[in-house]
Amino acid sequence: MKPYAIGVDIGGTSVKLGLFSSDGTLMTKWEIPTITDNNGSGILSDVAHSISQTLAERGIGIDQVEGIGFGVPGAVDENNLVLSCVNLGWKNVDITKEMTRSLPGCPRIRSANDANAATLGEVWKGSGTGRSSAVMITLGTGVGGGVVLDGKIIPGTWLCAGEIGHMKVEPGDNTPCNCGKSGCLEQYASAKGIARMARDMLAQCDTPSPLRDMDPFTAKDICSLAQEGDPMALAIVDRCAAYLGLALSYVACTVDPGIFIVGGGMSRAGDVLLDPIRTYYRKNAFLNSDQTPIVAARLGNDAGIYGCACMVLSTQ
């Protein structure tokens, strides 16, 4: 094993990079903007240039780097071919080929969907440390997720594993989801989804709430008011948690992971959201699997770079 590894988490607005020692210590992290011009054709050469620069500054040769792991917000196969990545404008981008062209002496490349990489990062150095299996659910603009079993990411046959946000938790609801179907968890538990659901709930009752004077309000407003004890906000959070607890019980009936990790912006609400999720999960989960811990993610935005480095440093 060479002494260094690099994790590269490509997002729609910025690329996060991390230089790790082979024992998993994050030595330095930095960001560069994601330039999506020309279908994002310059992103990987920007990454290569930035890596070269950082290594040069530290006097590290590329031959001392074990590998570079990539997290991409889209579907990527086991050959590092990004089939489609709408946010970056990518279609059939071969990461290995592009990086080999832009980075002389490029070491081996590994890649994964960004949510899967983040899950692996949390298992490696975050809330899931010491567990061999974990499922992460990320409550952000959308609802993402990742499944790690026996220390390895499960990408799925069609790269759809861990897409917990698209479980149809309300099959009778016709509110359309971005995926083209309806009734998805994401419509109730993403930042946008909980605000939409809140507006519906407010319209259907007379319960007074400061939310009625805040338009438009955000998921953060709802969670803050719930923390302050506002009954309406608590009812909204409770309904969101009911769907989340139910969805996690479906995950448990499938793979029965060692831990559930809740990440993304909304997870910052903490126990006001996590406690009712735990209650609904226990209500729905099968036998002993109802004891599975549900915890907040710990690495925040760094989970991705950790997971990307882990892909290179682990044997998977």
Place this chain on the structure above:
Amino acid sequence: MKPYAIGVDIGGTSVKLGLFSSDGTLMTKWEIPTITDNNGSGILSDVAHSISQTLAERGIGIDQVEGIGFGVPGAVDENNLVLSCVNLGWKNVDITKEMTRSLPGCPRIRSANDANAATLGEVWKGSGTGRSSAVMITLGTGVGGGVVLDGKIIPGTWLCAGEIGHMKVEPGDNTPCNCGKSGCLEQYASAKGIARMARDMLAQCDTPSPLRDMDPFTAKDICSLAQEGDPMALAIVDRCAAYLGLALSYVACTVDPGIFIVGGGMSRAGDVLLDPIRTYYRKNAFLNSDQTPIVAARLGNDAGIYGCACMVLSTQ
């Protein structure tokens, strides 16, 4: 690799045994009754005796057997310790210890839950041949299931993986399930569950049906009438399939397997049940995973012995 392996599928009324060559050919299969007297304390010595006898008849020495795989209808850990198995009266039964005591020269032992073993059997030599991942759902007295990823059984942290029958597909329904909770898939899609649901549906409408003159009717009666085109029976099968298709979509959002295999007595109904399951699955599944095939199991009651032998012959 030694030239033979043995699969032992322990059921509540009989134990199925199979002698396999190391290339996976079933050379002979036989059954012995499951004697559950004295908390099933004689079951494993009966198995040992029967194996000795069959090997002797064929002039095969126990030293030519690579191993013996066991499928048990309960929770069994990675050390072949059966934590609990209500149907057999077992509690904390150490299969390795018992077999070593009863079978001189006993080769290595592997074990799994019977539904998981059956899934592995179908992947190895049945409907899932050639796939590295599959999820099986077994529609029998209850609804069981198993998850095989990368050729290996996923038992789960609490041995609850593959318990698809206990997904709460109707969280608002208070009909109690054997698991102690309610709204489980098993309450709608097991042989008993579909009959119960049918009685409820018949009570809530006036649609004429031969079912009204058959009391008590069975799951088989419902499926036979559906095959004959009886509208009421078709409506019952459709509702059952709606729950099954939804549950399989939850499985796909978690692990996105290469194939779904439907087994158990009710799967003999064939396409009258499988076609609507496929339709509802496609309606609910995420993106490309809606293409995942849903097929009938092929090995019937032999799936267990195949899976048990596979555990010994594969590297898992």
